[in-house]
Amino acid sequence: MKFKFVALVATAVAAQFVAPVASANDQLAQSICAYVADNNKNNLRKTLSDNRLRLKAVYDGISCDGLPLVRFAIKNNAADTAEFIIKQLPGSQVAQSGDIEWANSNGFAASPILEVIKARSAS
Template sequence: MKAKLITLATVIAATSFISTPVAANDQLAQSICSYVAADNKNNLRKTLADNRLRLRAVYDGIVCDGLPLVRHAIKHNAADTAGFILSQLPGSLVAASGDAEWAASNGFAASPIIATIKERSAS
């Protein structure tokens, strides 16, 4: 009986730390998109912390106006928020994303975010 209780407690504790993916039409995702567009890094960080989410865990599931978060930040010239997002992602993901090439081909070649992308891709 004691072994079953310990096993049950372990399972409950383990599953409580697993975050659920965020759907693109979810209110949380919409809030994140609006904070990125407004270049409001503090509210983005607070929202993630309040919901106990790690950006790298939900990054692939959030699409804003048909764009990934970094491209959405480039489109809205949200340099502070883009810097925060890029710092939370693995360098290999940033390097493989093609965001710098997308920016150059869509008229955002002068964006200061591209320098941050290239710097993060190198690490």
């Protein structure tokens, strides 16, 4: 009987610590999305630095309005932020992303961000 009570208390305590971590991650992702939408490269860089994160490590885990960060930047015409993001990612990942095809098929063929993607894909 004592074991069940201890296990129940331990589970309740663990649940209290898991929820704030998930909330903090969600808040961080929302901040990153907001900085990309606002084309605020400096705040994006500062947020990543303050949280000791490398963009290439968290890139696949963040989506804004259901889009990867680069596509979200293209959609919001956030050229400075998109260039920063693209330069932080491995060239092979940028080349395989399909962002150029996505942009062309969604009406963003004239975006200057595509030139940055092409340059990074070639390196």
